[in-house]
Amino acid sequence: MTGRRERNHQELINRLAETAWTLFEAQGFDQVTMEAVAAAADVAKATLYKHFPVKEALLQHHFHRQLDAEQGGILSRLEQLPTTRERLHAFFALSAEWSEEHRVYLPHYLHFRMSSAGAGQRSGTDRIFSWIIEAGLQNRDLRQTLPPQEAVHYLSFLYLGVLLRWLNTPGLSLADEFERMLNIYLDGTENRA
Numbered sequence: 001m002t003g004r005r006e007r008n009h010q011e012l013i014n015r016l017a018e019t020a021w022t023l024f025e026a027q028g029f030d031q032v033t034m035e036a037v038a039a040a041a042d043v044a045k046a047t048l049y050k051h052f053p054v055k056e057a058l059l060q061h062h063f064h065r066q067l068d069a070e071q072g073g074i075l076s077r078l079e080q081l082p083t084t085r086e087r088l089h090a091f092f093a094l095s096a097e098w099s100e101e102h103r104v105y106l107p108h109y110l111h112f113r114m115s116s117a118g119a120g121q122r123s124g125t126d127r128i129f130s131w132i133i134e135a136g137l138q139n140r141d142l143r144q145t146l147p148p149q150e151a152v153h154y155l156s157f158l159y160l161g162v163l164l165r166w167l168n169t170p171g172l173s174l175a176d177e178f179e180r181m182l183n184i185y186l187d188g189t190e191n192r193a
Helices: 004-027 034-041 045-051 055-079 084-101 106-114 125-139 148-168 174-187
Strands: none
Touching: 004 034, 004 045, 004 055, 034 045, 034 055, 055 084, 055 106, 055 125, 084 125, 084 148, 084 174, 106 148, 125 148, 148 174
């Protein structure tokens, strides 16, 4: 059980991130300043900067918290599917839909995630990938050619690579790019059928 001090701290950082998200959605990410977030949240600038050094950190906190809140529902949906292949395709379809809706924010988020300042926090996708891979190994519909955590590591980097390619190449369908990536990941080659 967490103490009052920790709960108050968590409530504060959640409130700051939610205030920032509301401003980002209303005014656009580039238009919102840290000073505007502090004013809207009714906190001193020093308080905001103590918890979030840049507005990308606020965005990261919002996205990670959102995925954490939705993880149980995502895993329940995936659990209904009989094979690893179907689970991976379903997850990446959900991810493509979410990414399309948040495309304007993803360059800021990913740049921060790949910086030394944002690299320490995991997004939660690795937990979902771990669950899918472990379930596939238990069901024996996934061959164990790598240790599970190594398989998660490679899948995470493929996922990131596809997102970056999609963001930097106009006209690509993210859903199609994820399908191609999964065919390579699962079969070792692109499926041209």
